[in-house]
Each structure stands twice: as structure tokens, then as C-alpha cells.
Amino acid sequence: MTEKGQILNRIRLALKTNAPRPGHPAPAQVKNPGGSHHPPSPGEPRNWLPKVGESVEEHRTLFARNAAELKADFHWLDSLEDARKLLNDMASREVWQKVATHAGECTSPLCSTLPCKVLTLSPGYDRNELESCNAGISECDFLVAQTGTVALTNQSAGGRALSVLPPHHIVLARKHQLLADLPAAFAGLRQKYGDNFPTMISLITGPSRTGDIERILVLGAHGPKKLTILAF
Amino acid sequence: MSFASEFRNRARVVASNLRHRQIIRTALGNYETARDRRKATYQDWQGARQLAAETKWEAINHLDHYLLDFSTRLEARGTKVHWASNASQAREIILAIVQEKQARSVIKSKAMTAEEIHLNEALEKAGLKVVESDLGELIVQLRRETPYHIVFPSMHLTREEISALFEKELGSAPTLDPEELTMIARRVLRGKYLTADIGITGGNFAVAETGMVSITENEGNARLTAALPKTMITLLGIEKIIPRLDDLALFLPMLATMGAGQALTGYNTLYGGPRQPGELDGPEEWHVVLLDNHRTELLADGEQRDALHCIRCGACLNVCPIFRNVGGHTYGTTYSGPIGSVITPHLRGLQDWKHLSGASSLCGACTETCPVKIDLHHHLLQNRRNAAQERPDNLEEAAFGVFGWLTRRPAAWKTVRFILQKIQPLTRQFQKKPWHPAKPWTQTRDLPVIPSESFRDWWKNRPKTSKHD
Ligand code: SF4
Numbered sequence: 001m002t003e004k005g006q007i008l009n010r011i012r013l014a015l016k017t018n019a020p021r022p023g024h025p026a027p028a029q030v031k032n033p034g035g036s037h038h039p040p041s042p043g044e045p046r047n048w049l050p051k052v053g054e055s056v057e058e059h060r061t062l063f064a065r066n067a068a069e070l071k072a073d074f075h076w077l078d079s080l081e082d083a084r085k086l087l088n089d090m091a092s093r094e095v096w097q098k099v100a101t102h103a104g105e106c107t108s109p110l111c112s113t114l115p116c117k118v119l120t121l122s123p124g125y126d127r128n129e130l131e132s133c134n135a136g137i138s139e140c141d142f143l144v145a146q147t148g149t150v151a152l153t154n155q156s157a158g159g160r161a162l163s164v165l166p167p168h169h170i171v172l173a174r175k176h177q178l179l180a181d182l183p184a185a186f187a188g189l190r191q192k193y194g195d196n197f198p199t200m201i202s203l204i205t206g207p208s209r210t211g212d213i214e215r216i217l218v219l220g221a222h223g224p225k226k227l228t229i230l231a232f
Numbered sequence: 233m234s235f236a237s238e239f240r241n242r243a244r245v246v247a248s249n250l251r252h253r254q255i256i257r258t259a260l261g262n263y264e265t266a267r268d269r270r271k272a273t274y275q276d277w278q279g280a281r282q283l284a285a286e287t288k289w290e291a292i293n294h295l296d297h298y299l300l301d302f303s304t305r306l307e308a309r310g311t312k313v314h315w316a317s318n319a320s321q322a323r324e325i326i327l328a329i330v331q332e333k334q335a336r337s338v339i340k341s342k343a344m345t346a347e348e349i350h351l352n353e354a355l356e357k358a359g360l361k362v363v364e365s366d367l368g369e370l371i372v373q374l375r376r377e378t379p380y381h382i383v384f385p386s387m388h389l390t391r392e393e394i395s396a397l398f399e400k401e402l403g404s405a406p407t408l409d410p411e412e413l414t415m416i417a418r419r420v421l422r423g424k425y426l427t428a429d430i431g432i433t434g435g436n437f438a439v440a441e442t443g444m445v446s447i448t449e450n451e452g453n454a455r456l457t458a459a460l461p462k463t464m465i466t467l468l469g470i471e472k473i474i475p476r477l478d479d480l481a482l483f484l485p486m487l488a489t490m491g492a493g494q495a496l497t498g499y500n501t502l503y504g505g506p507r508q509p510g511e512l513d514g515p516e517e518w519h520v521v522l523l524d525n526h527r528t529e530l531l532a533d534g535e536q537r538d539a540l541h542c543i544r545c546g547a548c549l550n551v552c553p554i555f556r557n558v559g560g561h562t563y564g565t566t567y568s569g570p571i572g573s574v575i576t577p578h579l580r581g582l583q584d585w586k587h588l589s590g591a592s593s594l595c596g597a598c599t600e601t602c603p604v605k606i607d608l609h610h611h612l613l614q615n616r617r618n619a620a621q622e623r624p625d626n627l628e629e630a631a632f633g634v635f636g637w638l639t640r641r642p643a644a645w646k647t648v649r650f651i652l653q654k655i656q657p658l659t660r661q662f663q664k665k666p667w668h669p670a671k672p673w674t675q676t677r678d679l680p681v682i683p684s685e686s687f688r689d690w691w692k693n694r695p696k697t698s699k700h701d
Binding site for chain 1: 255258259262263273274275276277279280282283285286287289290292293294295296299300303309314315316317321365366367368371384385386387389390391394410411413414415417418421422426442444450451452453455456458459460470475476477478479480481482484485492494495496497498499500501502503504505506507508510511512513514522524528529531532533534535537538605
């Protein structure tokens with residue numbers, strides 16, 4: 001028998017003994033979920049998770065508060081033009097030589113007017129060139145107010161490396177992409193991709209960080225030292 | 233020397249090391265503040281624990297079903313899934329992949345399962361250069377040590393020690409600035425990332441419904457490991473399964489809260505396959521190795537099956553008075569602290585590792601803190617019971633037999649009491665001697681003097697007063 005078969009057999013044999021269900025004193029009868037492959041969750045996480053409020057305004061305030069705590073820069077802007085101005089200012093202030101981005105609805109118009117070289121990633125791009133860029137500019141799928149998180153995929157945000165290899169990651173989002181909480185983000189991902197999820201979904205919460213030396217917070221351990229989020 | 237006496241010896245040394253105590257106390261003090269602040273933001277933390285426990289119960293008690301789902305979905309998108317019954321099979325599978333690729337260098341992100349199967353040693357023996365990319369793991373790798381803690385591998389070291397280590401091993405200039413130290417590691421590892429042939433990761437959750445592996449980290453090193461090398465290998469214990477994608481909406485924040493007092497860990501990333509046509513980058517091949525290594529034996533123990541619910545947050549280590557006093561290395565195991573004491577006897581043999589279940593005050597702090605409600609301290613008791621049933625301690629049984637016999641015979645009891653009381657002053661001078669039979673007790677404590685008057689006698693002879701006094 002294959003190793004797979006043997007492991008599965010051992011599991012089936014082991015499961016002949018029942019284990020008490022948490023919070024239920026007697027051992028429960030284990031029924032195979034069978035028909036419905038993934039029975040609904042026994043509860044609703046939203047009832048227990050931190051509160052988020054109802055209105056967009058509340059979500060915006062919460063996201064801003066979380067971002068500040070995470071040492072991420074968050075800008076809530078009026079228009080694409082405001083985002084353009086902010087990006088161009090940043091480019092001159094941080095003396096960008098070259099930035100990396102991907103083709104996209106927001107990235108393409110905004111990056112075309114930057115006062116520096118722009119590397120637009122295409123399949124087979126040179127990773128050393130990406131590594132030498134001052135910043136990576138990407139789009140995203142959602143912003144999550146509850147935790148100050150940016151949810152993105154390799155489809156929406158230019159592959160796996162763009163958002164993590166350059167020292168500064170800039171996220172471009174439309175205001176309607178701001179969601180209340182994590183359950184909403186997963187529901188949103190499902191709706192957007194159906195059964196065909198991209199091979200990477202990343203929930204990014206603040207710039208790269210470590211506390212491995214005396215538990216003291218240091219930003220930019222491996223990934224970006226800076227995370228800037230522009231919503232417009 | 234047996235594992236038990238090694239444990240005792242190390243524990244004695246570390247427990248009296250005041251500097252160690254100071255470092256651990258400061259680190260965990262900060263952790264506790266952050267964790268409590270974060271827990272307080274939940275609408276109902278106990279409700280969240282109950283739901284997490286029930287969800288993991290469902291996954292583990294239908295493990296065959298969910299594992300098949302998980303592997304089928306991964307395979308559908310071109311991932312190669314391997315099954316390993318034990319550590320040596322897992323090592324062989326990984327070595328075969330590495331050799332087939334003619335790889336020379338491997339970059340690793342943190343994986344306790346890799347520690348469990350001693351993967352680094354095996355790869356190095358085969359002539360490969362293995363680099364740990366998580367900062368804490370890199371530090372302990374350079375020190376040729378094992379991780380001190382499953383979440384904070386280098387928490388036992390000071391910046392002075394780390395600076396000296398980097399100076400010696402990486403040739404960097406000494407500095408006491410944690411930021412500069414981190415940047416030294418960043419620079420060194422960047423080069424390795426761009427050239428490594430193989431990336432090896434662990435995983436925190438295996439999502440059955442969508443066939444994805446979720447990896448939690450703060451540094452971005454796992455993100456890079458899964459982005460740059462041509463071949464990616466992920467080693468997972470079979471217990472990592474959760475049923476649904478949406479379950480992560482609960483588990484990710486809970487893991488972050490209990491692991492390090494964060495709302496969410498820096499990067500929580502789900503991988504569903506190698507690079508697909510049309511995708512910009514990512515590994516050409518992805519191998520997922522599912523590891524049993526005695527987990528099915530723990531699964532067969534209905535009483536302790538919930539130990540497989542563990543999400544390796546490390547919270548039980550942080551609150552454990554034993555862990556805090558003897559430190560992570562004293563255990564001599566991959567998994568330390570309460571969860572390590574519970575599962576190591578199942579993974580590596582009850583008789584060899586039962587002493588860990590004895591090293592507990594049974595205060596229950598672990599059970600109270602565990603986000604998935606594992607009944608940790610009762611499992612320690614059950615391990616003690618199982619060990620005694622399997623191999624009874626005759627001397628102990630005889631001693632209790634005699635004691636029981638005496639307590640039922642007042643005259644005999646009185647005589648023995650009288651004799652002991654007379655000879656006790658003579659034996660006191662021997663109680664610190666190394667050959668004293670009750671040495672573990674008498675060396676650090678004084679046996680109370682047996683009083684000349686027993687309680688019975690005192691009760692009988694006490695001055696009689698009126699009822700209502
Ligand atoms: S046993 Fe519970 S508290 Fe301990 S590491 Fe596992 S999940 Fe965390």
C-alpha cells in the first residue's frame with residue numbers, strides 16, 4: 001500500500017475511538033460530514049471578533065488608527081489627481097531613481113507621470129532589477145479596517161515579489177475597496193475569484209517587522225521598511 | 233544519562249541563573265501587556281475560544297476526509313503532494329527533490345516540523361548550504377543551537393551576545409542597536425535569496441476547502457522564500473488542517489493575539505499552487521510534504537486527541553511557571569512548555585519523556601490561556617497515570633501499601649510514630665547527604681520535626697470549655 005493509504009488507514013482506525021467535543025461532556029458520535037462536503041462553521045466569528053462599526057466613516061477612522069499603530073502611512077484622498085500629486089512629491093522627496101509596478105487600472109495612469117524610471121513587471125522580469133528599485137507600487141484587493149490590513153493577490157498586485165522585495169511598498173486602493181472585517185474580506189475574495197483563486201493571497205498588516213532581538217520592534221526585517229497606502 | 237536526569241541537571245543550572253530569569257521576565261512581561269490589551273478588544277474572547285476549539289475538533293475528528301480534500305485540490309493545480317509516515321521518510325523525500333534539482337543552496341523560513349525531523353542536519357550532510365531566513369532562527373542557527381521557544385527562537389539572548397555572534401560569524405562591526413543588527417542580517421540574507429535554488433517553508437494552516445497553505449510571519453522572509461527560488465517545498469504536520477477558508481477570519485487574529493499580542497501578524501499568506509500560466513513569478517514546482525511522525529498515535533488516544541488542535545501560538549509556554557524558570561533548552565525537545573510536555577511522550581516514547589509531565593505545578597495556567605482550549609494540565613496528569621499503569625513503580629506502591637496498612641491500625645501507627653520521633657534527631661545530620669533516599673526533597677527543604685504530642689493526644693487532652701466559646 002502507498003504511504004498515503006497507510007496514513008489514511010491509521011487515521012481511520014484511530015478515529016474509531018471518539019473524542020469529547022469541546023464543551024460537551026460526553027464523547028460525541030462522530031458522523032462523517034459526507035454529503036455536504038464542508039458543513040457550515042459551528043458559529044459566526046463576527047460575534048466574537050473586535051467591533052468595527054457600521055459606517056464607512058467608522059471604518060476609515062479605524063483603519064487610520066490601526067495603520068498609525070502599525071507605523072504604516074495611510075492617506076484618504078479625494079481623487080486620482082491627489083494621489084498623483086502625492087506620489088510625485090514622494091518621488092522627489094525620497095529621490096527615487098527607479099520604481100517597479102505592474103500594469104493596472106490605477107498603477108498605469110499614476111506611474112506614467114512619475115519623475116523617475118519605471119519598471120513595469122512582465123513575465124520573466126529580472127529579479128535583480130526589481131531588487132534594485134526604490135519602491136514597489138501595486139494595487140490590491142481590499143483594505144480591512146478591523147486590523148489595518150491590505151489584502152492582495154499575485155493577480156491584483158503584480159506577482160509574489162513586487163510587494164515584498166523593494167524597501168518601500170506603496171498600495172493604491174479605491175475607496176470602495178475598504179471593508180469592515182476579515183470575514184468580509186474572505187467573502188469578497190470568494191466573490192471576486194469564484195473557484196479560481198490566484199496562487200497567492202497575502203494579508204499584509206504593516207511594514208515588515210521583527211522583535212527577535214530582545215523583543216524590540218524593528219521595521220524592515222526582510223520585506224519593506226515602509227508601507228504607504230493611498231485610498232482615493 | 234537518561235533524558236530525565238539530563239532534564240533535572242539542566243533545570244537546576246538554569247533555575248538558579250538570575251540573569252536568565254531577568255531576560256525572560258522582561259520579554260514575557262512585555263508580551264503579557266500586549267496580549268491583554270489585544271484580548272480586551274474582542275467582543276467575547278471566551279466565545280472565540282469555544283468556536284476555535286469546535287472548529288479544530290471538527291477538522292481533527294474528520295481528518296481523513298479533510299486531508300483528502302486538501303491534497304486533491306492542491307494536486308488539481310499542479311502541486312506535488314507527498315506523504316511521510318515518519319521523520320526519515322520525510323527527509324528522504326526532501327533530499328530526493330533537492331538532488332533531482334541538483335540544488336546547491338537552500339533558503340528556509342521558520343518551520344518547527346523541520347526541527348522535528350532534523351532536516352538541516354540531513355541537508356548539510358548531503359553537501360548543501362542551508363540558510364535560515366527568520367532572524368531569530370538565523371541567530372540560533374549561527375550559535376548551533378535549537379530554537380529556545382517555538383515563536384521567539386532567540387528570546388534568551390541579549391543584543392550584546394547577538395552582536396558578538398554576528399561579529400564572529402558574519403564579520404560585521406559590533407553594534408548594540410537592534411535595528412542595525414537586523415539590517416546586518418537583512419543584507420546578508422538578500423544575497424542568499426536571489427541565488428538559492430530551493431525554498432523550504434513550514435505552514436500554519438492547511439485549508440481543506442480550497443487546497444491552500446497559510447503561512448504566518450512578521451518579517452516577510454516566508455513571502456520571499458515562496459517567491460524567488462525555482463522550487464518550493466512545504467513541510468506540514470497532518471494536524472494543520474482546518475475545514476474552510478473563512479475559518480481563518482477567526483484563527484489568524486487569535487494566533488496573532490496569543491502569539492505576540494498583535495491584531496494580525498505582519499504577513500498571513502495563502503498559497504494554492506506553483507506559478508500558473510499567465511502569472512508573473514513564483515516557483516515552477518511546489519512540493520507539499522504531509523508528515524505523520526506519530527501524530528496518528530496521538531490521534532488514537534481519544535482522551536488526549538485535542539492536543540492535535542494546537543496552533544503553536546506559544547501562549548502556554550509564556551504563562552508556564554516551569555518554562556519560565558527552567559527555560560526552553562532544558563526540555564531537550566522540539567516542542568517545549570506545556571504542549572511539549574503533553575505531546576513529546578506520544579512522539580518519542582512515554583517512559584523516556586514522562587518526567588516532563590511530572591515537571592508541573594498543575595496550576596492550569598496553560599489550559600486557561602490556550603486559544604483552542606486544549607485541556608493541557610489534565611493531559612499531564614493522564615500521562616503520569618498512563619506511565620504508572622504501563623510500568624508500575626514497585627517501591628512507591630510498597631511504600632504506600634505500608635502507609636495504608638499503618639493508618640488503619642492505631643496501635644501500630646502510634647508505635648511507629650514513637651520510634652520515628654526518637655530517631656529523627658539522629659537522622660537529621662544525614663539529610664543533605666547525596667545518598668539520602670529522599671534526597672530530591674531533603675536537599676532543598678527541611679523535614680519538619682515530628683512533635684512530641686500527636687494531634688489525637690492534643691485533642692483528647694485539650695482544656696474542656698463550654699460549647700459556645
Ligand atoms: S497548546 Fe494551546 S496555548 Fe499552547 S501553543 Fe498550542 S495552541 Fe498555543
